[in-house]
Amino acid sequence: MPELPDVEAFRRFLNRTANRQTIEKVTVRDELILRGVPARRFQAQVKEKKFTSTLRHGKYIFVSLQPVESRSARKGFLVFHFGMTGYLRSFSGHEPEPEYNRLIFHLSNGLSIAFNCRRRLGSIWYTEDREEFIARRHLGPDALRIDFQDFLQLLAIKKGGIKCVLMDQSILSGIGNIYADEILFQARLHPRTPLTAMDASDKKNLFEAIHSVLHKAAALNANPARFPRMYLNRHRHSRGLCPRCQATLTTIHACGRTAYVCPREQLLKH
């Protein structure tokens, strides 16, 4: 699930439920999510700190943490990455808990925030230097915060197939397989189109598709049921039809992932 629009929805969810709250206790059900950091150390790093603001960079969320009591405690950031199956839920402790809650933050308002991750590919970190974290993970600029001129500069240093470029988090941060397909469909570009074959209007269309698709999906809380009928996503399954021309969608492999394309409108340029 979690690409940029989904992660943006999680960020807003955190703002609604956890803003200004203090982390009173952290339950670590699955230490694997902490990627080598012992549960004790992680708990010590975040306990008795207050959620202040949130910032999303690509598919990552950074939550600012402020120490509440101790003068010696440091400011820092909780970092969430959701892998393929991660999401956040709040609960108050009375209802039965869902399966696969890997980590639970117990807050001062009585709510608990669970990091649920069936496939355990998601991660949670604590860092005191957000920019260093972003640099160390080689994350490019956020896909929704880049302007057209900078976007053209990024494309200028690459040569490969466009879908690979869109999904490369070190170039542009936030786009995964599903939204790459949607963006390329809206821009009427074949996933394997080499950057060298794209003219100025292709690049303009692509930039506009990135913005319109990601903005729209985020505004709809990344809920595909609410996506426009003209979106590929609603038809992205075997035997699905192109919502514009009704051709049967085909699948190809590009950049190691399955891509859905309209065989009539997304033609390969060389």
Place this chain on the structure above:
DNA sequence: AGTACCACCTGACGGC
């Protein structure tokens, strides 16, 4: 440099 492939993980689904 660009792409494919595997590993990390777990579960769903279809075929036999």
Place this chain on the structure above:
DNA sequence: TGCCGTCAGGTGGTAC
């Protein structure tokens, strides 16, 4: 019913 292969919206490393 049960077993098996395949696939799934994440990333990172390696190998052509």
